[in-house]
Amino acid sequence: MTREVVALGSPDNRSLAGFPTWSLTTRRQLWRGHRAGNGPWWFASSGRGRFDLSEPRGTCYVAFDERTAIRETVGEVLAGSGVISHDFADERVLSRLRIPARRTLADTCTEEAANYGLTRELCTVTPYDIPQQWASALAGSCDGLRYQSRFTTGTTANAAALFDAAGVREDWAVDEAPEPFAAAARRCGFTVGSVPRTVRIVQPPS
Template sequence: MNRETVAPRPPHPSQDLSAFPARLVQAGTRWRRGHRKKHEPWFFASDGHGRFNLSEPMGTCYLASSDDFAARESIGPDSARSGVVAATFLSGRVVSSLTLPETIVAAHVSSNEAFPLAGAVGLCSMDTYEVSRQWAQELHESGFEGIWYHPRFSPGADARAPAVFGPAGAATGEVHEQKTLRAVVEDMAIDIVDPGNLDEFEIIDEPPED
């Protein structure tokens, strides 16, 4: 294996993941999530666009520990790297403050103890999601109720992000407040530009719909 080899690989079929490093995420803790205002804040995705999405009938809801962490995950990799986002993308999107209703046991994939386990370290930074989704599915089947990981586009040591497992689709839950995504981004080092000026910047793809 050389430095250019992608370390993460699917869990071995015979591997027992029940002893995977775990992190309790306590009921009543406050989290943030970026989403379209017309949609429910609690949504468990099961398509191929999410890093740790489970397959139907289950899905995954991605939370973050602060408004700006949630915003970076919402605007996508190209905007996070370039520091530029289109005003039209921000329109109609919000960051909601949510309360976790029940304590969950999450697999801690960013833990040092996860490194020996078939190359699990790196699951939160790889560009494609096939392997990370396989890990999520196997961890779920091993009894875990979510994944605790370090968000890819929030490099600070205090960045925390639980991906919570639940029945696929929209769900109801406690929501404390909402801020427009634009208001959050305006307080960050990200330029908001009109679509007509985007040719001046290198933005490869729009983030997927949510």
């Protein structure tokens, strides 16, 4: 195997007993960017998310700080251009949240996790087949994953993928006054595109 090949393999036929864990408590402030018309506690099972579980279970992605939440919400576009479009930001808000009860997360950022065959590729590799297999395997004993998000740098874990029944959790507390995404992004130092100007179309002379 060369270093150009992804080293991270499937967790199949691998014992994950004793995998290191981390406690996410109700005191921990969490952040999530989402569409203004949708609730923040959405557990996805579409397969479009890195750690999506298959129905009837799903995964909700939250960040431990505002900047990570913003970067993860915008993703590739922000990484490529450095600018958040006005139209994208105008449809979204940034919620601050807390979970209703303590959750035990598989800690993918500890040195001990490597003993189970895990590598940093878990949070960077595409497509998402292998990360989803790891999520499914760890969901048998944990309530989610603690990880380091793809669109940020740094040395510490900054995000969590929470496991629960697929769909929206309407009984979990939400932010009653989420911040407009554009305002939150600018406050955190990101560039947000300006409001598009009206364009007057002049008909050519006949």
